[in-house]
Structures are given as C-alpha cells and as structure tokens.
Amino acid sequence: MNGRVxxxxxxxxxxxxxxxxxxxxxxxxxxxxxxxxxxALQQDGIDADEVQMDVALQPNGTAEWTLEFWVRLxxxxxxxxxxxxxxxxxxxxxxHTQTFAARMNNTVAxxxxxxxxxxxxxxxxxxxxRQSFAREYGVVRYTFRWHGFAAVEGNxxxxxxxxxxxxxxxxxRLLVGWPEDYERTSVTPDPDDDREHAVSWRGGETDFVSGExxxxxxxGGSGLSTTTVxxxxxxxxxxxxxxxxxxxxxASTAGRTADGDGDFDCESDAGSASGxxxxxxxxxxxxxxxxxxxxxxxxxxxxxxxVLRLVRDNGGRMKQQAVVEELGWTDAKxxxxxxxxxxxxxxxxxxxxxxxxxxxPDADDxxxxxxxxxxx
Numbered sequence: 487m488n489g490r491v492x493x494x495x496x497x498x499x500x501x502x503x504x505x506x507x508x509x510x511x512x513x514x515x516x517x518x519x520x521x522x523x524x525x526a527l528q529q530d531g532i533d534a535d536e537v538q539m540d541v542a543l544q545p546n547g548t549a550e551w552t553l554e555f556w557v558r559l560x561x562x563x564x565x566x567x568x569x570x571x572x573x574x575x576x577x578x579x580x581x582h583t584q585t586f587a588a589r590m591n592n593t594v595a596x597x598x599x600x601x602x603x604x605x606x607x608x609x610x611x612x613x614x615x616r617q618s619f620a621r622e623y624g625v626v627r628y629t630f631r632w633h634g635f636a637a638v639e640g641n642x643x644x645x646x647x648x649x650x651x652x653x654x655x656x657x658x659r660l661l662v663g664w665p666e667d668y669e670r671t672s673v674t675p676d677p678d679d680d681r682e683h684a685v686s687w688r689g690g691e692t693d694f695v696s697g698e699x700x701x702x703x704x705x706g707g708s709g710l711s712t713t714t715v716x717x718x719x720x721x722x723x724x725x726x727x728x729x730x731x732x733x734x735x736x737a738s739t740a741g742r743t744a745d746g747d748g749d750f751d752c753e754s755d756a757g758s759a760s761g762x763x764x765x766x767x768x769x770x771x772x773x774x775x776x777x778x779x780x781x782x783x784x785x786x787x788x789x790x791x792x793v794l795r796l797v798r799d800n801g802g803r804m805k806q807q808a809v810v811e812e813l814g815w816t817d818a819k820x821x822x823x824x825x826x827x828x829x830x831x832x833x834x835x836x837x838x839x840x841x842x843x844x845x846x847p848d849a850d851d852x853x854x855x856x857x858x859x860x861x862x
Contacts, residue, residue: 534657535623535657540661541660543703549645551629551630552629555627556623557625559623559624564624587610594648597648605648608630609630614627641705644700646698646701652699653693654694660687661685664703790826793844796808796813802848803844803845806842832846834846
C-alpha cells in the first residue's frame with residue numbers, strides 16, 4: 487500500500503516540476519517519467535483519471551492547497567484497489583502525509599530560493615472518500631498550507647511566481663481562488679474558467695510560459711489598486727482644471743454689466759445666428775435665486791433669469807449673439823436656454839436679416855423696430 491501512495495506523492499511533485507522555480511525539487515528523471523504517465527498509481531493498477539489542484543489565497547500571502555486524485559471505479563479491480571488504499575490511509579495516515587510533506591517541503595524550499603521570498607509548508611493531511619456523479623469515483627485528497635506563496639504588496643496579493651511555468655497534463659485542473667473581500671486586478675494567461683472569486687486552467691488547453699500563471703487581486707474594502715488610484719488622480723486633475731475655468735468664467739461674467747444703450751451690434755454667420763439645433767451636453771450653471779428687493783447680482787441669477795435680465799435692461803429686445811458675448815456662453819448653451827424660455831412663453835424671437843433677435847412678450851412691436859434698425 488505504501489508503494490501506491492509513494493507513487494501518488496511523486497505525481498504531486500511532478501505536477502510542480504514543470505515550473506521554473508521548483509524544477510530542481512524533483513529532478514529531470516521524475517519529470518520525464520511523469521509526462522509519459524503523469525497520474526499513475528501504477529502498483530495496484532489504480533490510475534488517477536483526473537487531478538484537481540485548488541489554491542485558496544489568504545490575505546497574509548498563505549495559500550491553502552488541496553490536491554485531489556480522482557479515480558473511476560468502473561470495474562471490480564479498480565474498486566478493490568481503491569478500497570484497499572482507503573483502508574491503508576485510514577489506518578496509518580501519518581506515514582502517507584510524511585512522505586508527501588517531504589516532497590512538498592523540497593518544492594517549497596526551491597521556490598523560496600527562486601523568488602527570494604520566505605516560504606514554508608505545514609498542516610499536511612490526507613483523506614479519502616467516494617463520490618457519485620454520472621460515475622462512481624474514489625478520491626484521494628491531500629491538503630496543506632503554503633506560507634509565503636503569494637507576495638503581499640500593500641493591499642495587493644500577487645500569486646503565481648512560486649509555480650511559474652507549471653506543467654498541466656491533460657486531465658489536470660489548476661484553480662486559484664481569493665477572499666471574498668478582494669477584487670480581481672489581473673490574471674495571466676486568460677483562464678479557461680472564470681468565477682466570481684476564482685479562476686482556473688485545464689491541462690491540454692493551457693500551457694504556461696515564463697511569468698505564468700499570474701494572479702493579482704486587491705482588497706476591495708480597504709484599498710485601491712494602482713490602476714484605480716491612477717484613474718482617480720487623472721479625474722481629480724481634470725476636475726481641478728474645470729474648476730479653475732469655471733471660477734474665472736464666473737468672475738469675468740460677474741464683472742460685466744449692460745450699459746443700457748442697446749448698442750450690441752456684432753456680425754455673425756447664419757449658422758451661429760440661428761443657434762445650434764443640436765445643443766451640447768454642457769452643464770448649465772444653477773445659482774441661487776434673486777433677492778426679494780433691489781437688483782440682483784448676475785451671480786445670484788439662474789441662466790434663464792440672466793437672459794431675461796439682459797433683454798429687459800436693453801429695452802426689451804436684444805440680439806441673441808449679443809447675449810452670447812455678454813454672458814460668455816457658447817452658442818449652443820445660449821440657444822438651449824432661449825429655446826426653454828420660448829417654450830415657457832417668457833421670451834419671443836424674430837429674424838432681423840441674418841440675426842436672431844430676442845424680445846420680451848410685452849415689448850414694443852418688433853416689426854416697427856426692425857424697420858428702424860434697418861434704416862440705421
């Protein structure tokens with residue numbers, strides 16, 4: 487029985503032997519044998535049909551490893567062999583974990599030397615069980631803790647360098663999971679399966695190269711990834727620049743007052759005179775309302791009130807382009823505010839040559855003034 491388990495341990499170590507940092511832990515001979523028959527429990531005719539390696543990352547960089555060897559129990563021979571192994575492990579689990587631990591400790595030590603990160607392994611255990619799905623399976627499960635498996639950098643966990651280039655034969659699955667309060671930052675290469683808090687790769691579909699696999703996750707509740715921080719910084723700079731522009735624009739607008747002589751003559755092309763039909767998404771300034779008494783300051787008026795005040799101060803009529811220049815707005819913004827006032831019945835407009843003239847509803851007859859303006 488011990489021979490069968492010993493072969494199992496060789497298989498576990500060989501699964502890691504393809505990785506750059508851990509290759510020396512097993513040697514080329516074991517690697518060559520494993521790739522010709524990677525999951526063999528050959529002594530009593532038990533061959534593992536599937537190997538599952540689950541790596542659960544912890545916030546301190548420790549990884550809780552689970553390695554499962556699944557054997558199909560599809561005939562009397564395989565069933566009898568597994569039951570014999572099951573009894574052996576139940577009766578003397580320590581002898582099996584000691585052999586397994588010796589192999590894995592060598593692997594961990596080699597990975598530590600290669601990465602320059604302090605590592606150790608403990609908590610070795612083994613158990614068996616039978617699982618029934620579409621078929622009956624016998625499962626041999628080894629578990630242990632690999633301390634220092636992931637690098638901890640601030641709020642980030644970076645895992646994969648300890649098993650860089652690991653070889654997955656067909657029938658093998660590697661799954662890397664992380665705590666629920668962590669968010670995935672990057673995974674290389676693209677996983678074959680993607681879950682909410684885990685990714686996995688399957689042998690026969692993925693071959694890891696230098697620098698792979700690599701999983702980076704960030705604590706979602708207590709910190710931000712480098713990419714997120716950079717994005718926030720860019721946004722803050724943009725908002726700061728927008729704030730400076732807004733302040734200067736408002737300051738210059740507040741300093742202007744209409745002189746009341748109605749002399750706002752300026753030339754514009756037909757497109758700007760009529761206003762843009764497709765108003766931009768530029769946000770309108772929302773200010774506090776006017777005071778109950780006296781003439782309110784322009785800074786205290788809404789956009790609509792600013793336009794109405796300008797028109798009123800200029801005798802009830804004013805060219806739209808003059809409003810644009812006086813308030814320092816764009817044509818599109820002015821057109822949008824004017825359109826709203828027209829819809830509310832608070833403002834009227836008419837064409838004067840190539841110009842659009844705004845008029846209060848109670849102003850003098852615009853046609854009479856248009857003839858007068860034409861005469862000028």
